[in-house]
Amino acid sequence: MREIVVIGVGAGDPEQVTMQAVAALNRVDVFFVLDKGEVKQELVDLRSEILRRYATSKEYRVVVGRDPERDRTSSAYVEAVDDWRRRRADVCAGMIADELGEDQVGAFLVWGDPSLYDSTLAILDDILARGELAFSVEVIPGISSVSTLAARHRVGLNQVGRPIQITTGRRLAREWPAGVDDVVVMLDAQTAFTEHLDQDADIYWGAYLGTPDEILISGPVREVAAEIEKARAEARDRKGWIMDTYLLRRHADRRD
The missing domain is CATH 3.40.1010.10 (Tetrapyrrole methylase, N-terminal domain)
Structure with a gap:
């Protein structure tokens, strides 16, 4: 066979x-x-x-x-x-x-x-x-972009005793997942994180992970959102395509 x-x-x-x-x-x-x-x-x-x-x-x-x-x-x-x-x-x-x-x-x-x-x-x-x-x-099995993202930013994907959710930009644009403080986002063509600038959250973003063109940006999402949008648009124009992934982290001790 x-x-x-x-x-x-x-x-x-x-x-x-x-x-x-x-x-x-x-x-x-x-x-x-x-x-x-x-x-x-x-x-x-x-x-x-x-x-x-x-x-x-x-x-x-x-x-x-x-x-x-x-x-x-x-x-x-x-x-x-x-x-x-x-x-x-x-x-x-x-x-x-x-x-x-x-x-x-x-x-x-x-x-x-x-x-x-x-x-x-x-x-x-x-x-x-x-x-x-x-x-x-x-x-x-292989090393995913999610695990590569966490390694490049030197962070864990979850907070102690808290769940994580892996989702798409399309779904994140509608709402932040209920009961979850750590959200990994893939397949986001519309920079859905910009819909959540009111959240007290950090973002760990990476594009072309593991390649010579790798780009990494992190910080409070409301402070670095514009920088990510600019870097993403420039990279896409330069290469004609983009593959990016990010972790949004709302700290459990700071959420409402």
Whole structure:
């Protein structure tokens, strides 16, 4: 039976690739890559660097498929994401069927950790549910952007005895999660932290974590919000894309 390995390769620094991931890389016959276009070509280049460094014990092939465009204008967010994932699944199913032999191992390299805001596992579940292809799946965990963010700022993600919540900018823009003082935010295209300048909270923000272009800013959110917005806009204009993550911390001894 075909085998698919989903390998977490860290937030961007090739040295974040774990020894378990290295062992998995060296079992792979075919690496599948979804091409996002020239704007994010450096992400493809970074994957190539990881393979050059670590996938050294056997011959392998790299198969590239075109990542479908997602409708970002639709007001029906969940439906738009579901449609995009189905079309992604179509592309991935075609690559697996056409390029991976029955006794071979294929792999998808995933930024950060495959379990955290990544669609690869859901896409593979979709393909298997169709009943047209059979393969086993193994998941290799990776160092996430969340853990990298905390390490770069030298902070813990939680306060003693308090929960944390990982959420999206879309949800944070609506409200600060109830009963939570520590909020990690991913997938924030609209700088949702600016909706909470009335909170007595600190922000620990990072962009392009683990890469040479890494940017870190921290401080009281009401004092550094404008600085983050400016840095974010300039970086996005310069590179054409941005990946950022942040922790908002409302101190339990200072909240209302």
